[in-house]
Amino acid sequence: MARISETLATLRQSWPMPSRPRPITIIGCGGIVRDAHLPAYRKMGLPVAGLFDVNRESADALAADFDVPAVHATIDEAIAACGAEGVFDLALPPAVLLDTVRHLPEGSVALVQKPLGPDGDAARSIVAALDERKVTAATNFQLRFTPSMMAIEDAVRKGLFGEVVDVDIHLAVYMPWELWSFIPHMPAVELPLHSIHYLDWIRGLLGEPDSIYAKAVRHPRYPDQADARSSIILDYGDSVRCALSLNHTYNKGPRHVDATIRIEGTKGAAHLTVGYLIDYVRPVPERLEICFEGQEWAELPLTGERVPDSFAYVQANLQRFAAGEDDRLVTDVHDSIRTMFLVDAGLESSRRGGVVPKA
Structure with a gap:
């Protein structure tokens, strides 16, 4: 356990400040x-x-x-x-x-x-x-700058997980969409406002996907909102499964609330509980666990949170x-264009629908 703890302590979780900050x-x-x-x-x-x-x-x-x-x-x-x-x-x-x-x-x-x-x-x-x-x-x-996400990316870059074969993001949480007055006027909500962060981070981690499959749906609680939940698959060929199941309207909690990100490789894995989504109004700390090379899971003490540190x-x-x-x-804007195109493709996939089975 000492060895894994020492290795985890080297993972990057912060970004240095400029030597001469600009106003x-x-x-x-x-x-x-x-x-x-x-x-x-x-x-x-x-x-x-x-x-x-x-x-x-x-x-x-x-x-x-x-x-x-x-x-x-x-x-x-x-x-x-x-x-x-x-x-x-x-x-x-x-x-x-x-x-x-x-x-x-x-x-x-x-x-x-x-x-x-x-x-x-x-x-x-x-x-x-x-x-x-x-x-x-x-x-x-x-x-991309959240301490937990920087640590996961650093672990991937250092080869702790071996070849990444599975990326899974699962949410069953309550998002108070009603807090934002401009949302009912948007032609699409979940992908361009929320999932866009995951799509951008995954691009940074795995590179460009071959394609995207997506379906965004409404919820009766928000009749004037274009959508509130999404299912997304990113196609990285036949060796990586990358899936996002994102339900922002679950209100049967706190029991069975879930906000997790899991990265699995041939040598190890990471499991992150996304605390700031467990309760959007009263967030709780994130919890990151990592295992590799057959050792037991170990929790990595996090040095900061997405809010405010990553900003x-x-x-x-x-x-x-x-x-x-x-x-x-x-996050150069020239790279961000690729994330925007990925969101556009996801929305187009959602509009077109799936393959209809033969009668």
Whole structure:
């Protein structure tokens, strides 16, 4: 047991902060900024210089609660104040991202909220606009930076599991979709807002799948919502089974609530209990267990949580890359396009349906 514990202690769970943090200007002050962005930046010592939101009261309240020195009256004022020396955090709905990035200063640095536009074609236009203005930009796919996920990826990279043969994500949880007023207006919900994180993380872990099979369905509790649950299979040939069963409407808990991610290889495996999904309003800590080379399962003490830690780590990677301290921008918008195309393909698969058996 000592050997496995020593090995687990070497797995990566954090991201270094930039040696010279740039001031951050946040555009968009919704709930995710209050619950994740600002707590993350405060915890990790990343300075926030200013805020802007079309709802001035929201921005003023956040500034007061988190000691942000400036609230800007217009988006143009916020952009001018940040300039090319700061970092833009665009915490905005997908429909307004393209128009916003077209106004960013040439040569600036930006973290762009996911999804990267309403669909893959919009993502392509957004990235083209960023390239035209020579903006260094990352997408806020922070699941790749969650301590537990970084540890699993590091274990895979180090060969602890051997050849990965099975990736399974299973949810039977209650997601309070009613908290987000914009959701009933969306043509699709589960894949572009939630599963997109898993699809992006799996791409980072296994590479590009050959194809995707998916079915997203409604729930009677949300008659005005396009969908709330999904079943997804990623095709990695005949050696890897990759399946996602995602039910966000289970309300018979706490008994039989389930939020697990399992990675299995020829030499070992990882089992993660995703605590922040067990109860969305009152999250519990994650629990990561790992076994390899025939040894008993061992729990890896986690050094942080997805919220808020991963939100600071994705920002740190962006700032370090812009400064030349990191040689890779993990969630580069050019890579994120592939995730957007995968979501589009999943939605198309859901619309087309399966093969009808012969009569």
